[in-house]
Amino acid sequence: MFDGLVAFGHSLTTFLDPLSIGIVLLSSLVGVIIGALPGLTATMGIALMTTLTIKLPSNQALLVLVCTYVGAIYGGSRSAILLNIPGTPASAAACLDGHALAKQGLAGRAMGIATSGSVMGTMIGMFFLALFTPILGDLALNFGAFEFFWLAVFGVVIAGTLTGDDPLKGWIAGVIGILCATVGQEGIYAYERFSFDNRDLAGGFNLVPALVGAFGFAELLMAARERPPPVAVDRFDSVIPRLADLLAHWKTIVRSGVIGTFMGILPGVGEDIAAWSSYAAAKRASKVPETFGKGSIDGLMAAETGDNACVPGAMIPVLTLGIPGSAPAAVLMAAMLIHGVRPGPMIMIEAPSFVYDVVAMMFFASLGILFYGLTLTKVLIKVLMVPKSIIVPIIFVLCVVGSFAIASRLFDVWVMLGFGVLGYVLRRLDYPVAPLVLGMVLGDLMEKGLRRGLVLSDGSLVPFLTRPICAALWITIVIVVLLKFPAVRAIFRRRSAAAS
C-alpha cells in the first residue's frame, strides 16, 4: 500500500517540470476541443495524436495521449449542454439533463457540474487504477493460453452485446474485426494468409491507420451526409463548480465513479455505457426520478462522473492483461506497444513504476480539464461555431498524414480509406464499430491462445472448459449470449412473473 503511494509520489514529481506541464495543458486543450466538436471522437483524437507524437520519448508521448483521452471525454459535455449534440458518444447521457438545465438559463451551472463530475470521476477511477492494477497483475500471472483465449472471446462478446442496440450485429462486427486480424503472417509459422502475394498485406493491417479510418474517415463520411444543425448559444451564468453541488451529490459521485470504473474494466464496454449505467443507477436511487431528463443535477452529475471514471477503469485491463477496456484504450494500448511498453501480466514485474506513471498522468489530465473547465468556455463556443465545411477537410488531411506517419508507407493511407468505407457502411447498416476494433486488437491473442492451448493439451478441449478461470469465463459468455435470445428472456420473464 505505502510502496504504491511512494511510487505514485515519485511519478508525480517526474512530471513536475515546465515541459510536462506545457504538454498537459496543450494536449488537454486538444482533447477538450476534439471532444466538444460533434463527429470527432476520443478514439480518433488519440489515434491522430499517436501519429503526431511518434518521435517523442515514450513518457511524454503517453502523457499527451492520456491527457487527450481524458480531455476528449470531458469535452463532449460542452456541446451536449450548449447545443444538445453530444460531442462524443460518451456525452449522450449528459444531453438529457445538461441541455434541459441550459434551456432554464443554467448552462453555466450545468458546465460547472460537468466539470466537477468529470474531475471527481477521473480521481475515483484513478484511485481504483492504483489499487487494483497490482492485485489484478498478480492474478493475471496465473493466466495461460487457455485463459487468455477465453478472456479475448469475453471481450469481443461483451463489446458486441453492450455497444449497440442489436447484439447479433455487434457480434458480427467483432467477428469481422477478428478476421481482419488474421490477414498477414500468422504468429507460429509466419505463414502468409489472405495476402494475395502482396508484400504490404503480408505484414497485416496496422492498427492505427485502421482505427483512424474506422473512427475518423467514417465519421467524416457520415458528416458529409448530414446537414449540420444550426448552432445557437444563449448567454449563460457562471461556470465555476459549486462546492454545495459536490457535497449535496456526494453519494451520486461515489456510486457513479464505482460504476464507471467497473464498466471501464469490462473489456470493450466503453465510456458511453458507463455514462448510461451511472445515469440509470442514479435515477433508480433518486427520491425524485421524475426530474431526470428535465434538468436533474443528479442525472448530469452521474453521467459525467461515470464516463470519466471509465477512462482510468479502461486502463486497468490494458495494463494488467493487455486487453483494452474501451475503443480509445485500444488505441492507447497500440501506442504503448509502438513506444516499447509491453502492457500485460508482466508489467508489474518488468516496469512496476509505469503503472504509477499512468496514474500520475491521469491526475495531471484531471487538473487539465479542471483548468479548461474554468477558463475555456467562451473560446470553446467560438470553436463550436466553426462550420463543418472548414473542419472536415482539415481533419481529413490529418487522417491521411496520421495514417502515413506510422510507417511512412502509402499502403497505410489506403488501409485508412478501406476501413473508413467499411466503418461507414457498418454504421449505415446499424452495426456498432467498437466490437470491430476489439476484434482486431484481440484476434491475435485469441488465435495464439487457442492454437497454443490445443498444442499443449494435444488437441483436447478439456482444459479450455475445466480450468477454474476458463470455466468462469465461458459460463459467463454463454449466459450473456443466451440472455440475448428472445425465447430465453421470455422464459425468465414468465418465471419471475410466476414467482411474484
Add this chain to the structure above:
Amino acid sequence: MTSYTVHPRSDLRSGFFWVALGALIVLSSWRMDRLENQGATLYSAPGLWPGIVGLILALMGGALVWRSRRRVRTSNAKAIVAADDGPQLVPRMHFWLAATMFFVYAVLLVGRGLPFWFGTWLFVTAYVWVFRRAQRAPDVVVPQWRDALFALTCAVATATVVPFVFERLFYVRLP
C-alpha cells in the same frame, strides 16, 4: 407495427453477404498449406483459426438472414426507419462529391510526386469553396470572390501549419 432503425431487407442483404464471405473464408482456409513438412499438426495449422472464424461468421450471417426474413414478413415489408428525430440529410450529390474529393486527395494528390503542401492546398481550397456555398441558406447571398478568398486563406493556413507541426516540431515524415 414494429419499427427498426434499418430496413429488414438491408439486414437480409447484409446477412447473405456475411454467409457468402464466411463460406469463402472457410474454403480458402481449407485450401491453405497444412505445413505438415514443418511439423504442424491439425491444431497448429495456419488455416484452423480463420476457418473457425469464417464458420462463425457464416452462422451469424445465417441467423441474421433468418431473423430478417421473419421481420420482413411481420413488418409487411413496409417498415420502418423512425427517423423523425434523426439528422437532416444533404442532397445525395453533395455526399458523393465530398467522397470523391476525399479519394482524389488521398489516392491521386498525396504521394504521387506532387509536393504535399500543394496537394493539400488544392484539396482544402476546393472543399471549403464548394461546401461553404452548398451549405449556406439559399436566401443568403455572398459574392463568389469572397468565398474563394476565404477558401484560399483556409487552404494556405492548413498547407502551412500541418507540415510545420508534423515535420518541424514533431519530426514526422509527410507523404
